[in-house]
Structure formats: structure tokens, C-alpha cells
Amino acid sequence: LLSGDPPRSPRSGPSPQGPRSCPRHVQFGSSPQSQPRSPSCPSPGPAAPSGVRGSTQPRCRDSPRPAWPAALFRCGGRLWMGRRPPSPEARCPAPRRPAASPHARSPASSGTSPGPQAGKMAAPMELFCWSGGWGLPSVDLDSLAVLTYARFTGAPLKVHKITNPWRSPSGTLPALQTSHGEVISVPHKIITHLRKEKYNADYDLSARQGADTLAFMSLLEEKLLPVLIHTFWIDTKNYVEVTRKWYAEAMPFPLNFFLPGRMQRQYMERLQLLCGEHRPEDEEELEKELYQEARECLTLLSQRLGSQKFFFGDAPASLDAFVFSYLVLLLQAKLPSGKLQAHLRGLHNLCAYCTHILSLYFPWDGAEVPAPRQTPAGPETEEEPYRRRNQILSVLAGLAAMVGYALLSGIVSIQRATPARVPGTQALGMAEEDEEE
Amino acid sequence: MSLVAEAFVSQIAGKVPFIHVGNQVVSELGPIVQFVKAKGHSLSDGLDEVQKAEMKAYMELVNNMLLTAELYLQWCDEATVGEITHARYGSPYPWPLNHILAYQKQWEVKRKMKAIGWGNKTLDQVLEDVDQCCQALSQRLGTQPYFFNKQPTELDALVFGHLYTILTTRLTNDELSEKVKNYSNLLAFCRRIEQHYFEDHGRGRLS
Numbered sequence: 166l167l168s169g170d171p172p173r174s175p176r177s178g179p180s181p182q183g184p185r186s187c188p189r190h191v192q193f194g195s196s197p198q199s200q201p202r203s204p205s206c207p208s209p210g211p212a213a214p215s216g217v218r219g220s221t222q223p224r225c226r227d228s229p230r231p232a233w234p235a236a237l238f239r240c241g242g243r244l245w246m247g248r249r250p251p252s253p254e255a256r257c258p259a260p261r262r263p264a265a266s267p268h269a270r271s272p273a274s275s276g277t278s279p280g281p282q283a284g285k286m287a288a289p290m291e292l293f294c295w296s297g298g299w300g301l302p303s304v305d306l307d308s309l310a311v312l313t314y315a316r317f318t319g320a321p322l323k324v325h326k327i328t329n330p331w332r333s334p335s336g337t338l339p340a341l342q343t344s345h346g347e348v349i350s351v352p353h354k355i356i357t358h359l360r361k362e363k364y365n366a367d368y369d370l371s372a373r374q375g376a377d378t379l380a381f382m383s384l385l386e387e388k389l390l391p392v393l394i395h396t397f398w399i400d401t402k403n404y405v406e407v408t409r410k411w412y413a414e415a416m417p418f419p420l421n422f423f424l425p426g427r428m429q430r431q432y433m434e435r436l437q438l439l440c441g442e443h444r445p446e447d448e449e450e451l452e453k454e455l456y457q458e459a460r461e462c463l464t465l466l467s468q469r470l471g472s473q474k475f476f477f478g479d480a481p482a483s484l485d486a487f488v489f490s491y492l493v494l495l496l497q498a499k500l501p502s503g504k505l506q507a508h509l510r511g512l513h514n515l516c517a518y519c520t521h522i523l524s525l526y527f528p529w530d531g532a533e534v535p536a537p538r539q540t541p542a543g544p545e546t547e548e549e550p551y552r553r554r555n556q557i558l559s560v561l562a563g564l565a566a567m568v569g570y571a572l573l574s575g576i577v578s579i580q581r582a583t584p585a586r587v588p589g590t591q592a593l594g595m596a597e598e599d600e601e602e
Numbered sequence: 603m604s605l606v607a608e609a610f611v612s613q614i615a616g617k618v619p620f621i622h623v624g625n626q627v628v629s630e631l632g633p634i635v636q637f638v639k640a641k642g643h644s645l646s647d648g649l650d651e652v653q654k655a656e657m658k659a660y661m662e663l664v665n666n667m668l669l670t671a672e673l674y675l676q677w678c679d680e681a682t683v684g685e686i687t688h689a690r691y692g693s694p695y696p697w698p699l700n701h702i703l704a705y706q707k708q709w710e711v712k713r714k715m716k717a718i719g720w721g722n723k724t725l726d727q728v729l730e731d732v733d734q735c736c737q738a739l740s741q742r743l744g745t746q747p748y749f750f751n752k753q754p755t756e757l758d759a760l761v762f763g764h765l766y767t768i769l770t771t772r773l774t775n776d777e778l779s780e781k782v783k784n785y786s787n788l789l790a791f792c793r794r795i796e797q798h799y800f801e802d803h804g805r806g807r808l809s
Contacts, residue, residue, distance in 0.1 A: 351719065376738035380659035383666040438717035465655035 289323050290362075291342040292355075293333040296326035298411050299498045302527045306393065307352040308339040309490035314356055316526040317481045318364035328415040330424070356483060367482045374477050378484045381469070381476075384462060389491055391439050392459035392505060395452070396495070398432040402502045418555060460508045466492075467512040474521065485522070493519045635756055645755045653750055657757045660742065660749070664757075667735035668764045671778070674720060674728050677711040681774045725777075733781050740785040747794065754795070761788075762795045 292315065294308030303309045303326070315322050322341075327333065333340045335350040341358060342348050349355050360367075367375065397408050412425040440451065466488060475481045476488065492509065496519055500506055509515060571577040621628050621637075628637045638644070649657065676687045691707060692700025715721045720728070739761060748754045749761070765788060769779050783789060 353719075372741045373744075376741045377656065377659070379734065379738045380656065380663040380742075383663040384659040387662045387666055435717055438714050461658075465658055468651040469655040469659075471652065 289321055290344055291323045291325060292339060293325045293327060293342070294339040296328050296415065298415070301493060301497050301523075302326075304411060304494070304498075305338060306390075306490055306494060309494065310487050311339050311341070311352055311355050313489050313522070313526065314359065314366060314483055314486035315364070317366045317483075317486055318359065320359050320362070320364040329417055329420060331420070356486075366480075366486070369480060370477055370482055374482075377477075378482065381466075381484055382487060384465070385487060385491060388458045388462035391436055392455050393491060393495065394432050394436050395455065396500065396503070396505060397498070398429050399436065400502060403500050404429065406501050407498055418551065456505060459505055463492075463505075463509055463512060463515065467515050470514055470518060472514060474518075481522070489519060489522050493523060631756075631760065645753065645759075648753060649750055649755065657750065657755060660739070660757050661760055663735060663738065664760055664764060667731055668768075670715075670718070670720060671728050671732045671735075672764070672768070673711055674715060674723070675725075675773065675778060677708050678715060679725055679774075683708065685774050729777055729781055732778060733784075736782055736785050736788060740788050743787050743791060745787065748791075758791075758795070762792055765792050766796070 292311065294312060295303045295305035298304040301309065302312055312324065315324075327338070330336060330338050333350075334342050334348045337350050339352060339355065340348055340350045341355045343358060349358055359365075367378065370378065396403055398404055409425045409429070412428070413421040415421075416424055440455070470476060473479075475485045477484070492515055495503075495506055495509055496516060498506075568577075572579070621634055623637075628634050675682055677683060687708075688701075688704045692704045694700075695703060712721065715723075723731075743749055748758045750757070765782055768782050769789075769792065773779075
């Protein structure tokens with residue numbers, strides 16, 4: 166199901182587009198089976214075909230290209246012509262003109278520099294995801310996959326890296342807020358949406374490669390994902406020393422007390438359901454088998470990659486985004502018990518693949534210091550008011566508790582009968598003295 | 603196999619299919635393949651590394667999509683559940699156990715669907731996914747006789763098993779088999795295997 170629209174000119178808007186799009190059509194038409202495209206939507210991902218067929222808005226989206234290496238984008242490959250009648254040079258493949266300003270997405274009036282005109286789509290898409298750590302742009306698998314895909318396609322997303330899932334519009338991370346205000350939180354759906362918005366990294370794949378994408382996605386999800394979940398969330402040593410530590414340090418008070426535990430329970434449940442067919446009595450056996458299959462899966466991926474730069478030649482596709490996110494997480498995190506990690510480190514082409522993508526698409530993130538607390542000035546001062554406030558609050562709470570207990574248990578009583586008398590303990594003290602006498 | 607016998611067998615072995623060799627019982631496709639391989643027969647010896655990787659990946663695809671779709675159809679589609687699955691699943695048990703166990707199984711399957719993200723899917727979406735999967739398989743097969751050209755492999759066996767079942771099992775609605783029938787090369791593939799390997803059983807149910 167072609168979530169990414171091939172350049173069918175009737176679809177891409179009124180006819181004036183036709184002649185201008187011809188050169189590009191020819192280019193793509195030459196690829197063998199461009200028509201009966203296979204869907205590159207990964208497996209149990211809901212491919213929203215109805216949405217695709219329904220989308221008749223010929224949006225033109227110019228993505229900010231100037232920064233990216235030209236080799237990765239074939240001429241005008243992922244630029245879609247919408248309704249705007251640009252002058253020919255704006256469409257010229259090689260120079261990515263700043264005339265097409267990064268966030269100009271409305272169908273422009275005639276003119277070479279459309280400018281950020283407020284058309285129907287005023288708000289850019291916003292992506293909320295977990296923030297970075299361990300030398301990665303994000304520590305969460307799904308967030309990383311979505312981020313990588315967005316980088317591959319140059320989609321102009323406003324990325325919010327947060328550590329508090331409750332601040333995201335859907336309550337979970339990652340979440341994409343589209344330009345219409347709709348919130349999508351399933352990673353596959355996010356990627357489908359990006360494809361619909363014409364940021365399609367799989368456009369140039371042949372039918373067979375699209376089928377391969379589906380197949381390898383299934384392989385990843387069946388064999389590698391359970392083990393990744395197990396490595397990061399279930400394996401005690403890893404969980405305590407790496408995962409929980411990062412999340413607890415990153416999350417604000419008071420979430421850091423209960424949220425990591427809750428996430429762990431959710432992951433455990435998910436894992437159990439994923440591997441549900443196996444009988445739970447043989448935990449060790451099951452674990453060994455899982456890891457065995459994961460190692461096999463890694464070896465298979467390595468064999469399939471061979472010495473290529475990406476899985477399907479020279480340009481990254483959605484499969485690359487997913488494989489990269491799975492592998493790089495395993496590779497970069499400093500896991501105390503990393504049997505799978507050791508195996509992965511032995512597969513050199515996969516390691517090179519990861520470092521290549523990391524250096525190419527996330528050059529500055531790679532240099533990020535892991536935990537947010539470590540950056541000197543900023544977060545510290547941010548933390549200060551919170552910490553002071555928390556301290557004051559806790560002292561007040563303690564005092565209130567003590568006074569309340571004292572009052573309730575009768576150690577201290579406030580006598581209201583005679584307002585003239587000195588209140589509190591003194592009154593009681595005097596009463597006691599009277600009694601003793 | 604009659605309903606009762608099938609249910610009875612699955613109770614003993616835990617899972618069908620299984621093979622009985624000497625005093626060993628090996629069940630499910632994966633272990634059976636391994637077992638046979640250990641005895642020295644393997645279908646995928648002639649493949650190179652990349653092809654083996656592809657084969658495994660496609661087998662996972664089939665397991666992931668087709669199997670889950672079949673499960674969904676059996677247990678989450680109300681029409682099918684009411685008419686066929688409940689009766690079939692509960693047939694070896696006396697009343698009221700047949701109802702209770704059937705409901706329990708249904709609940710389990712629904713939970714699993716939710717965990718893998720299929721919980722909110724409608725029947726149409728599931729059929730779309732099956733279509734995608736078939737399209738992928740069809741494109742991979744192309745015009746070759748088998749998935750890896752001349753020789754059948756485990757992937758061919760798996761795909762044949764699933765597709766044959768889909769094509770020949772009568773359900774309340776035929777949409778699933780219609781989806782498969784859209785791909786003529788897959789149909790031809792099934793027929794070819796049926797004729798070639800099962801012809802001594804006489805009846806060809808794929809017409």
C-alpha cells in the first residue's frame with residue numbers, strides 16, 4: 166500500500182505541474198517496477214490506506230536540504246510538487262535554494278521565494294520524544310526510530326526532547342503533533358503520517374525491496390525486540406545500573422519514584438505476551454533460547470548488509486531507521502551484563518554501519534553529555550528553585566504532621582474557653598501544676 | 603480430520619503439528635525443521651548467506667502477519683467466533699466446560715492482540731495487512747517456481763501451509779481467501795505444490 170505517493174501527475178495537482186515534473190518522472194519511471202509498489206509499511210503497523218487515498222491535498226513540502234550531504238538525496242528525489250507554480254530554478258536539483266525556506270509549506274503564490282506564508286498548514290509538526298543519553302539522540306527505542314527516520318527524510322519537525330512523558334500531548338513518548346493538531350503516538354503510525362506528508366524514505370525502493378523491508382521488519386520485531394526489552398528492562402543488573410538510573414535521574418520529582426517501575430512492569434507484561442506461547446516454567450531455558458535467536462538475527466542482518474552503506478544501496482530507507490535504532494541502543498549503552506552487546510561488537514559491518522549513520526545524521530548529538538544533570542550551569546539553576554521549594558515543602562509537611570499529631574493525641578491542647586489566658590502548653594502546664602499542688 | 607479428533611490430538615501434544623519419532627515427540631515447525639536437519643536433511647543448504655537471511659526474514663513475516671491474521675479472524679471476529687470457533691474449540695469437553703474454556707481462550711487471544719497492537723484493528727484493517735503480506739510474498743516469488751528458484755525450501759513449505767489453509771477452509775466470509783486469490787502467482791504456486799507433492803492423495807481441493 167503506497168503510503169508514499171509516486172509521482173502520478175494527476176494526483177499531484179492541476180496540470181500545469183505536469184510538464185515541469187516530467188524530468189523527475191522520467192528519472193523515477195526508469196526504475197523497473199515503480200508502479201506495483203509494495204507497501205513498505207512495517208508489519209503489525211496499521212497501514213492507513215484509506216488515509217492515503219483520501220489525501221488529495223497537494224501540499225508542497227520543502228524540506229531543509231542545505232545541510233545534508235547531496236549524495237543521500239537523488240536529484241529532487243523527495244521533493245514533491247504541490248500546487249505551487251515555482252519558477253524552474255527553484256526546482257533545480259543540485260542547489261538547494263534557500264529561496265525555498267525551510268518551513269514554507271503553504272502553496273505559494275507565484276513567485277520564486279514563497280516565504281513562510283500562512284496557508285492552511287500554519288503549525289509545523291512537533292515531535293515529542295525522550296531526550297538523549299549514552300551518546301545517543303534519544304534513549305528510547307521508538308523515539309530513536311522516529312527521529313532517525315525524520316532525519317533521513319529531512320522532515321521539518323520541531324523536536325522537543327523531554328523527560329516527562331506526562332508533558333507530551335498524548336501522555337506517552339514518542340508523540341507527533343501534526344500540523345492539524347492531531348496527536349499520533351504509535352511509532353509506525355507516525356512514520357506512516359510522515360510518508361503521507363510526502364517525506365518518504367522508501368520512495369525509491371523497488372517492489373522487491375519493499376517486500377524485503379516488510380520481511381526484515383518482522384524479523385526485527387519477532388527476534389530482536391523481545392531480547393532488547395529483556396536486556397534493558399528485565400535483566401536486573403542492567404535495569405538497576407543503567408536504565409532505571411538514567412530514567413530516575415532524568416525525570417522530575419516526583420515522577421522519578423514510581424514511573425520507572427511502572428514502565429518496567431509494562432515492558433514485562435509486553436514481553437510476556439510477546440513470548441506467551443512458551444511455558445513460563447522454564448525461565449532460564451527461555452532466556453537462553455531468546456538470546457540465541459537474537460544472536461542469529463544479528464548475524465543475519467550482518468549478512469544481509471554485507472559491505473553496503475545502507476540496506477538498499479546508497480540511500481537510507483525506513484528499514485535502516487529501525488535497524489539503526491535497535492542496534493545503536495545496544496551498542497552504545499554501557500551495559501554491565503551485555504552478552505548480546507558482545508556479540509554485536511563482533512559484527513564489524515554492523516558497528517561501522519551504526520557509527521556511520523550516527524556521525525552523518527546526528528553529529529552534534531553524539532557529543533552530548535549523557536545525563537542532563539551534568540551540564541554545568543543551566544540545569545543546576547533550574548534545579549535549584551525546585552530543590553529549595555521541595556525542601557521547604559517537606560519541612561512544612563513535617564512540622565504540620567508533628568503539630569497535628571500533638572494536637573490530636575492530646576499532648577497539646579488549645580483551650581478556647583478563656584481567650585484571655587495564655588494559650589497552649591502554658592495553660593496545660595499551669596493546670597498540671599495546679600493539680601499537683 | 604474430524605473436529606473432535608483434532609482437538610484431542612492437540613491436547614496430547616500440546617501443539618499441532620507434531621511428529622512422532624521413536625519415543626520422541628517434536629512439535630511445531632521450527633523444532634521439526636531443526637530435528638530433521640540434525641538427521642542430515644535440510645532444504646536450505648544450497649542457499650548462500652544472504653538468501654538464508656532473506657528466507658528467515660520472510661518466514662517471520664508470514665508468522666507475524668498471516669498467523670496473527672488467522673488468529674484474529676478465528677477469535678476476534680464475532681461472526682466467525684460464534685459460528686465456528688467456539689463450537690470447534692469446545693467440542694471435546696462437556697458442558698459447561700466447553701463454553702468456559704472457549705471464552706477463556708478468546709480472552710487470552712484478545713489480550714495478546716492488544717499487546718502487539720492489533721487490539722484496535724477492524725476486520726478491514728486486518729485484511730489490508732494480509733493483502734500487504736501477500737503482495738510482498740507475490741513480489742518476492744515473481745515468476746519463479748519456488749521462492750528460491752528451483753528448489754523448495756522451508757519458506758515454501760510454510761507459505762504453502764498457510765495459503766492452502768486459507769484457501770480451503772470455509773469461513774463465514776470469504777474475504778480472506780479472496781485476498782489471496784488476487785495474486786495469481788501465489789495461487790499457481792499452491793496448485794503446483796499440491797499437484798507435485800500431494801497428488802497421490804487424489805483429491806485436489808484447489809480448483
